[in-house]
Structures are given as C-alpha cells and as structure tokens.
Amino acid sequence: MYIVLLGPPGSGKGTQGQMLSKKLAIPHLSTGDLFREILDNDKHELYKPLQVIKEGKLVSDDIVNKVVAGSLRDPRNKDGIIFDGYPRTMAQARALDQELESIGKTLDVVIDIHVTKEVLLGRLLGRRSCPNCKRIFHVSQGISECPDCKVALIQRADDNEETILDRFEEYQSKTAPLQEYYRQGRVNYIDIKVVESARTADSVQQEVWDRLLELGLV
Ligand SMILES: [Zn+2]
Incomplete structure (x- = not known):
C-alpha cells in the first residue's frame, strides 16, 4: 500500500506514520531518511548531487524525485511505502504518480491530519527536550x-x-495546491481533524485505522 501523509509540523503525522508502519509492516520514509542513506554511500549515483545538503541548500525537485523513484524500486519497499514529508510540491506529486504508474502501482490513500492553531500552540509551546539524548517531553508530564x-x-x-505560527502559515499555503490536486484525483482521501490538545496519538491512530477499514484498504 502506498500512502502519503500530510500535516503541519506538530500535527503528529510522524508518530502516526510510525504507528501505521508497524501495523501494516511497510516502511515509513521521510525524504530526510532517504537522503541520509544515500549520503552514507559514496558509491550511490545520487551521492554527488545530494552534496548540496551539506552546503545547506535545498534539494531540487528533480533530485528529490530521483531519490523517491529509487526507493520505489528498492526490494525492501516492495509492499509499499508511507511517505512523510513527500510530496511537498505539485511537481513532486505529479512525479510520484508517474513513478508509481511506471511500476504498475497507484497511490492508495492520502491521510491529511489537520490541527487547529490552538492545539499546535499547546503542543509546541509546552514541548521540552533533553539537550543530551534529544528525547521530547511535554510540560503536562510534569517532568x-x-x-x-x-x-x-x-x-x-x-x-x-511567532515562529510556530509562521511555520503553520507557510505549511498551509504550500500544501493547499497538493490538497486540491489529491481531492480532485481518484485517490482515497482521509481527513483527520484534531481539535483538542488532550487528544492522544492512540485515539488519532484509531480514527485513521477505522477510516482505512471503511475504505476496504486494511
Ligand atoms: Zn536524555
């Protein structure tokens, strides 16, 4: 199964992706994971083009698409991929459709996690991390x-x-065309709305799972 996860930073889509990955036994991949793997292998054909990352520059759509095309053909991903943070642009969304088509597959579902500004602020303003092991906590844990x-x-x-709201607005404006593209296409689309900051990852996962069941995908 091929899944695209959409959701702003702080929506918990990474956590949802990992939970789904365990249940479905298919990898949860961000482009960052894919880039790191290639940068660890200087024999990889995309090793050189990806050096722009070390210079702090953005990776072009063309290179990102090549990386993803490679991952789709990787035998480890033969049962599907949960994409997290890809596609980010229309060019990437179209390329993903084409690459899937070229291996005789299609995107099965887009899972779009919406959070209100209030939930996002509650989560992110209360976020604390360990400077040593980088583990993330929340003030509500009282630690x-x-x-x-x-x-x-x-x-x-x-x-x-200010930074949280800026990132949120930036995400909304960049993602709107993608949402539009997928909603008008033939792909299954699941909207998940998180409006309470106390909502747990487990409860969101349950809703995702129920919707996948309704669609006959699991
Ligand atoms: Zn620690």
Missing part, C-alpha cells in the same frame, strides 16, 4: 529533567508562538 540523562530539559528557541 523537569530527563529520566535517563538526569539533565534539565530545555525549550527549543524556535518553539515560540
């Missing part, structure tokens, strides 16, 4: 130091209201 490292938790500088 001030990392249980493993015994060091005080810190708040990331970019977890402030």
